Amino acid sequence: MKVELRNVTKAFGTNRVLDDVSFEAEFAHVLALIGPSGGGKSTLLRLLAGLDRPDSGTILVDGIALERSEESLRLYRRTIGTVFQAYNLFPHLSARDNVVLPLVEVHGLSKAAAAARADDVLQRFQLIAHADKQPGLLSGGQRQRVAIARALAIEPKFLLLDEPTSALDPEMTAEVLDVIAELRTLGQPIILVTHEMGFARQSADLVAFVADGGIRECAPAGTFFSNPTTPETRKFLEKILKY
Amino acid sequence: MEFLFDRIDKPSPAWAKVVTACGLLALYSALCFWIFSSSIQNWEKVWGYRAVFFNGWMLTIGISAVALVLSTVFGVAAALARRNSFLPLRYTAIFYVETVRGVPLLFLVMFGYYGLATLLHWNDRLPVGILILSLFSGAYIAEVIRSGIESVGRSQWDSARAIGLTPAQTYRFVIFPQVLRQTLPPLAGQFASLIKDSSLLSIIGIPELTFAAQQVNSATYSTFEAYLPLGVCYLVLTLPISLWTKSLERRVSYES
Numbered sequence: 286m287k288v289e290l291r292n293v294t295k296a297f298g299t300n301r302v303l304d305d306v307s308f309e310a311e312f313a314h315v316l317a318l319i320g321p322s323g324g325g326k327s328t329l330l331r332l333l334a335g336l337d338r339p340d341s342g343t344i345l346v347d348g349i350a351l352e353r354s355e356e357s358l359r360l361y362r363r364t365i366g367t368v369f370q371a372y373n374l375f376p377h378l379s380a381r382d383n384v385v386l387p388l389v390e391v392h393g394l395s396k397a398a399a400a401a402r403a404d405d406v407l408q409r410f411q412l413i414a415h416a417d418k419q420p421g422l423l424s425g426g427q428r429q430r431v432a433i434a435r436a437l438a439i440e441p442k443f444l445l446l447d448e449p450t451s452a453l454d455p456e457m458t459a460e461v462l463d464v465i466a467e468l469r470t471l472g473q474p475i476i477l478v479t480h481e482m483g484f485a486r487q488s489a490d491l492v493a494f495v496a497d498g499g500i501r502e503c504a505p506a507g508t509f510f511s512n513p514t515t516p517e518t519r520k521f522l523e524k525i526l527k528y
Numbered sequence: 529m530e531f532l533f534d535r536i537d538k539p540s541p542a543w544a545k546v547v548t549a550c551g552l553l554a555l556y557s558a559l560c561f562w563i564f565s566s567s568i569q570n571w572e573k574v575w576g577y578r579a580v581f582f583n584g585w586m587l588t589i590g591i592s593a594v595a596l597v598l599s600t601v602f603g604v605a606a607a608l609a610r611r612n613s614f615l616p617l618r619y620t621a622i623f624y625v626e627t628v629r630g631v632p633l634l635f636l637v638m639f640g641y642y643g644l645a646t647l648l649h650w651n652d653r654l655p656v657g658i659l660i661l662s663l664f665s666g667a668y669i670a671e672v673i674r675s676g677i678e679s680v681g682r683s684q685w686d687s688a689r690a691i692g693l694t695p696a697q698t699y700r701f702v703i704f705p706q707v708l709r710q711t712l713p714p715l716a717g718q719f720a721s722l723i724k725d726s727s728l729l730s731i732i733g734i735p736e737l738t739f740a741a742q743q744v745n746s747a748t749y750s751t752f753e754a755y756l757p758l759g760v761c762y763l764v765l766t767l768p769i770s771l772w773t774k775s776l777e778r779r780v781s782y783e784s
Contacts, residue, residue, distance in 0.1 A: 369690075375688075390701060439691075
């Protein structure tokens with residue numbers, strides 16, 4: 286798939302989080318966005334998810350520009366799957382009902398068909414034993430996997446994952462990364478904001494470094510980590526790979 | 529006598545609590561009987577008016593039930609209006625909630641009936657009274673519901689938008705179910721207040737429970753015998769609600 290940004294600016298107050306960013310990336314499976322906190326990764330992901338609008342500029346996904354009206358952005362959001370850091374699930378609904386809700390209310394499936402599809406996805410993620418539990422009874426890793434299952438059940442064009450493991454302990458992180466790696470092998474396009482450098486190196490086709498209001502570097506994972514070209518990237522990688 | 533002390537590190541047994549409660553009830557009853565029995569003998573006279581009490585009690589229940597439904601409608605509408613982006617709507621809701629909460633119900637009843645309704649030539653006491661009570665209670669319910677909506681995290685709105693729900697669907701499937709679970713205990717408490725507050729409608733001559741007790745009092749000249757059942761009748765209605773509220777509070781807590 287292909288994403289393209291043309292002169293995109295997004296500011297919160299006087300803080301220009303993304304400042305006149307132009308960027309183009311074409312990849313088969315996984316695009317990883319990395320960079321320091323506050324550098325604009327999550328803002329960029331929210332723009333790509335159609336949750337926020339840029340102040341100026343255009344975003345194109347697979348050659349089609351995102352429109353600005355909330356109505357058309359909602360239609361766009363219905364075609365993709367977005368998973369946040371935490372608190373994705375609705376706490377009053379069971380895991381299964383969390384997956385069923387968008388299928389029935391947004392995508393018009395019958396209740397029976399939606400439940401069957403939900404059980405299918407939960408089965409694939411080894412979550413079927415927890416299908417009737419509310420999120421409060423699930424572990425953090427299980428919750429994130431249910432959230433990914435919900436995003437995937439609508440058969441999205443691609444998945445957007447915003448630091449899906451940053452609120453998890455190492456064991457649960459591995460559990461969620463396993464799921465993402467598996468999706469990759471199934472050919473599901475994914476755009477991922479992550480702090481897991483090992484995972485980005487191993488699984489991403491492309492890695493983009495987002496810092497100081499722009500995309501400083503974008504390269505295939507191998508060259509990005511072994512041979513970073515900009516000094517900012519080099520400094521960032523040195524710092525985080527030190528320990 | 530160690531069992532009379534309920535300490536965190538050494539809780540008293542269940543039987544001790546039952547025995548204490550029953551013993552105290554007997555003790556206080558005996559005390560009242562000893563003090564008042566010689567001077568109070570008009571129970572038969574008051575018993576003759578039991579139909580008046582019963583009708584008043586029924587009307588109190590009816591008024592409270594209708595006002596509960598109406599005040600919930602007002603409360604939800606005002607809570608949503610207060611969150612609306614359209615300023616005239618938002619400010620109207622704020623004006624309604626803050627003025628009503630800032631004045632005594634007694635003022636609202638007198639001004640609403642003798643002041644406004646009379647000027648409008650609307651003299652049906654009962655509907656006017658119920659409307660005033662509902663508007664009063666609705667303002668408090670609005671604040672309960674608004675704080676309930678605000679306690680649902682930002683992330684829930686994000687998640688709902690991300691899966692493509694419309695704002696109306698988000699309220700229906702995501703926000704309101706969570707608000708309901710959280711606000712049911714305070715709403716039940718508000719219902720108990722509503723029952724008690726309905727007593728003020730007696731001053732505009734609606735023959736509910738308090739008005740009935742006043743009538744019995746003036747007919748029999750037996751104040752104590754007329755007003756004691758009044759308190760008991762309110763307690764019969766409000767105590768179960770208060771106990772139910774307590775059990776709800778224990779049940780609603782869930783991790784999100």
